Amino acid sequence: xxxxxxxxxxxxxxxxxxxxxxxxxxxxxxxxxxxxxxxxxxxxxxxxxxxxxxxxxxxxxxxxxxxxxxxxxxxxxxxxxxxxxxxxxxxxxxxxxxxxxxxxxxxxxxxxxxx
Amino acid sequence: xxxxxxxxxxxxxxxxxxxxxxxxxxxxxxxxxxxxxxxxxxxxxxxxxxxxxxxxxxxxxxxxxxxxxxxxxxxxxxxxxxxxxxxxxxxxxxxxxxxxxxxxxxxxxxxxxxx
Numbered sequence: 001x002x003x004x005x006x007x008x009x010x011x012x013x014x015x016x017x018x019x020x021x022x023x024x025x026x027x028x029x030x031x032x033x034x035x036x037x038x039x040x041x042x043x044x045x046x047x048x049x050x051x052x053x054x055x056x057x058x059x060x061x062x063x064x065x066x067x068x069x070x071x072x073x074x075x076x077x078x079x080x081x082x083x084x085x086x087x088x089x090x091x092x093x094x095x096x097x098x099x100x101x102x103x104x105x106x107x108x109x110x111x112x113x114x115x
Numbered sequence: 116x117x118x119x120x121x122x123x124x125x126x127x128x129x130x131x132x133x134x135x136x137x138x139x140x141x142x143x144x145x146x147x148x149x150x151x152x153x154x155x156x157x158x159x160x161x162x163x164x165x166x167x168x169x170x171x172x173x174x175x176x177x178x179x180x181x182x183x184x185x186x187x188x189x190x191x192x193x194x195x196x197x198x199x200x201x202x203x204x205x206x207x208x209x210x211x212x213x214x215x216x217x218x219x220x221x222x223x224x225x226x227x228x229x230x
Contacts, residue, residue, distance in 0.1 A: 106157035
């Protein structure tokens with residue numbers, strides 16, 4: 001248990017559905033991240049939030065919409081997804097201080113299947 | 116090619132043998148981190164080594180860093196079947212000592228330890 005939780009753990013959705021992924025960290029960190037992990041590809045950073053401010057949007061399509069209401073919670077809102085968006089979505093958190101990226105703590109992930 | 120490339124892509128050994136995985140990167144870094152991922156789960160942090168360090172140990176793990184060659188290695192001694200997982204290196208890239216504020220992950224090495 002790393003102190004980062006993600007819900008749901010598994011999600012099946014149609015291309016016209018709207019769903020949200022939730023991440024919560026109990027570690028007092030100031031930065032949170034969304035990653036996408038597809039088969040046979042490196043982990044892809046999607047979004048970075050530092051003290052609730054989005055500091056990175058790694059050219060992610062607008063059908064993925066992040067929300068960070070406070071430094072402990074992070075959401076990823078999904079709408080009109082494509083089958084190629086099926087992947088493991090990982091949330092992570094860390095201390096980001098003085099320009100140094102410290103250890104990231106990952107949640108267990110949400111396995112998403114888009115039909 | 117990308118930052119944080121692991122070598123080999125796959126490694127298969129017998130229990131009790133040592134496993135060595137390598138990571139190469141291209142830019143200046145603040146630190147390099149190794150993570151482990153069991154199938155379909157979140158990543159677990161193993162070791163962080165800073166750019167001014169050359170070697171670190173943690174239990175059966177030994178990490179080296181050679182900044183002149185821009186490479187790192189992870190050694191797992193006396194491997195166990197439970198060490199079977201994917202192993203990733205991740206770099207905190209830096210420009211002039213300032214972090215980009217994110218980790219860059221490689222594609223990983225799949226380690227299989229046979230009982």
